[in-house]
Amino acid sequence: MPKALVLYASGQGASEEIARAIYGGASETGLETNLASAALAPTVADYDLVFLGSGIYGFGRFDSKVLALARQANWQGKRACVFATHGGRGKAHVEAVAAELEGRGARLCGTLSIQLPGLAAMIGKGKPSETDMVRAFAFGEKQAYDLIGRRPAKDQEKSRIKGYRK
Numbered sequence: 528m529p530k531a532l533v534l535y536a537s538g539q540g541a542s543e544e545i546a547r548a549i550y551g552g553a554s555e556t557g558l559e560t561n562l563a564s565a566a567l568a569p570t571v572a573d574y575d576l577v578f579l580g581s582g583i584y585g586f587g588r589f590d591s592k593v594l595a596l597a598r599q600a601n602w603q604g605k606r607a608c609v610f611a612t613h614g615g616r617g618k619a620h621v622e623a624v625a626a627e628l629e630g631r632g633a634r635l636c637g638t639l640s641i642q643l644p645g646l647a648a649m650i651g652k653g654k655p656s657e658t659d660m661v662r663a664f665a666f667g668e669k670q671a672y673d674l675i676g677r678r679p680a681k682d683q684e685k686s687r688i689k690g691y692r693k
């Protein structure tokens with residue numbers, strides 16, 4: 528049976544919230560999904576689909592533990608999705624990590640770049656909005672359905688549009 532991993536690093540908690548929403552969306556499809564902080568050094572080799580994410584720190588750096596785990600892994604035959612929360616200049620860095628994983632043999636399935644508004648976000652005090660959480664949930668759900676080759680049932684589709692349920 529296929530399995531998914533949501534692997535994240537989050538100094539201030541915003542990316543962890545997004546990781547939890549992605550996990551919620553992916554696991555709701557019935558796909559076996561694990562959520563793990565990079566500090567736990569989960570084994571990427573055990574999974575078919577891996578979401579990797581972090582905040583963006585200090586002139587566009589992705590978390591080094593997430594990057595190190597990504598660089599150790601063999602990506603042949605695996606799907607990868609990259610996500611980040613950031614204060615304004617994160618999108619290009621998400622795309623760069625995605626391109627690197629593709630270069631390492633991963634099948635890149637999607638990216639999610641969430642800009643948190645205001646100065647607070649630039650100093651790590653931003654919080655994802657309800658809309659961000661809905662986007663992240665739907666992102667996780669879509670990638671999981673793509674992996675298992677199914678579409679949401681009609682009644683599920685309706686509840687998904689209504690939004691993310693905590």
Ligand SMILES: Cc1cc2nc3c(=O)[nH]c(=O)nc-3n(C[C@H](O)[C@H](O)[C@H](O)COP(=O)(O)O)c2cc1C
Pocket residue numbers: 536537538539540541542543581582583584585586587588612613614615616617643647648649650651652653
């Ligand atoms: C030390 C530090 C450096 C940061 N540098 C950047 C940056 O270069 N570009 C950017 O867009 N956001 C930057 N930010 C904002 C964070 O990326 C943003 O707050 C993110 O949501 C943090 O994720 P986390 O709560 O999961 O740690 C920085 C935040 C901190 C605390």
